[in-house]
Amino acid sequence: MIGLKERVLLVEDEPGIVKGLSHSMERDGYQVTSARDGEEGLRLALQTKPDMIILDLMLPGMDGLSICRELRQRPQTRDIPIIMLTAKRDDVDRIVGLEMGADDYVTKPFNTRELLARMKAVMRRMKRRTDEEDARINAGVLTIDPEARIATKSGAPLPELTAKEFDLLHLMALHPGRVFEREDLLRIVWGMEHYDTRTVDVCVGRLRKKIEDNPAKPVFIVTRWGVGYTFNPEG
Amino acid sequence: MIGLKERVLLVEDEPGIVKGLSHSMERDGYQVTSARDGEEGLRLALQTKPDMIILDLMLPGMDGLSICRELRQRPQTRDIPIIMLTAKRDDVDRIVGLEMGADDYVTKPFNTRELLARMKAVMRRMKRRTDEEDARINAGVLTIDPEARIATKSGAPLPELTAKEFDLLHLMALHPGRVFEREDLLRIVWGMEHYDTRTVDVCVGRLRKKIEDNPAKPVFIVTRWGVGYTFNPEG
């Protein structure tokens, strides 16, 4: 389950690569900022504190390694994961090795899909492997199993939930009692591309049909009039 | 066939080495935990029961040899393979280390690739012994024999499965009910070599043709729409 868009800083001087990569990354849901040289990259990194930095080793002015070192020295940027783009395979050991502290690297010419896969992997590593999100949830008679993506009521299996339905239920059950506005749910579960909040109502409706005894009088997913929805574990 | 990520415990006090090694190991598909000194290492070993331990001989507090001895004495950790890191090439200790029950050793400064190769070798040796993954799986009418890499249905042999097909089936059958995303399967079964998730679909399709009565209505490898696949042992 994903929260808001991850912000990526791309430090690369070749316009063609910047253009292509930005596009691909945005397609994958990242918010991309780019810098043409090292100084600008460093400045932007400090200013915007991105969630991840893609750094070309060969840059005009300050080279990638110096930037990497700088970034690792300053407390504001110390923990931001860095993926290096490098031309030569020989550079690899220096980069990843003990000193520089890049989190991963990709050698040019690189496969865009590979870079995206590594970005995702790095993100996964960064994101606290909070077991909380993987743990089974017991909410009164309802049980939610994120591993199998199945919900049961009093031990009896419920109708299969679709992806969105399950994510919605899981998110709300993780925070019982908390009121979620429709916009929150759209952002978190849907990934923010949609602006029609009525979409949420319909999904809630379908979900209720599957988990509530009487969908007309819901007891788990409760409407908070004028605000949104809340999950009531008591049922 | 490798199951989920192998968990490695790295006991090493130098942060640079920890960072570099963790990265390389994770890149090779291991899940790395690290401890800064001997006591912590021992505690973590007992707690988490890793699949392998990389142990620096020179450590603050309890030294590597004592830990090795401790680990070999306790039944919970007796069978965990250990690779020693030693500083001096002509260190007599390394012999003692092997006598103490380390499975292999690497001298510092070491080549990361060499260490990874040794880890792999140790793992391969070890895996022969781990029953869990080698044990025959009975999933309803399906039987999966990892040793012979053969699957049978109701006793009758199925068409021969290719390497990828078998690994895929084996992994999923080891965790019935669990939903695997395509990217999980790519990471685990394919390693990091491939990035096109459609590859998984095609492999699943081929596998279904061989194990399902009606591949159009699969009962073993079930699609979870918008998420991935899951293995249903009932059939």
Place this chain on the structure above:
DNA sequence: TTTCTTATGTCATACTCATGTTACAAGATA
């Protein structure tokens, strides 16, 4: 209370995109 306004519930349908499937080429194996 009654009426009015607005938010929410519900339904039907079209559309989008994930998945199934096939074919082919490249790579691996023998």
Place this chain on the structure above:
DNA sequence: TATCTTGTAACATGAGTATGACATAAGAAA
């Protein structure tokens, strides 16, 4: 060499979902 495996691309299909219309319920105002 020939054969088998596997990744990639292209096309076909269908599940899931967005959308708009309408119905209903909640709260506000009279």
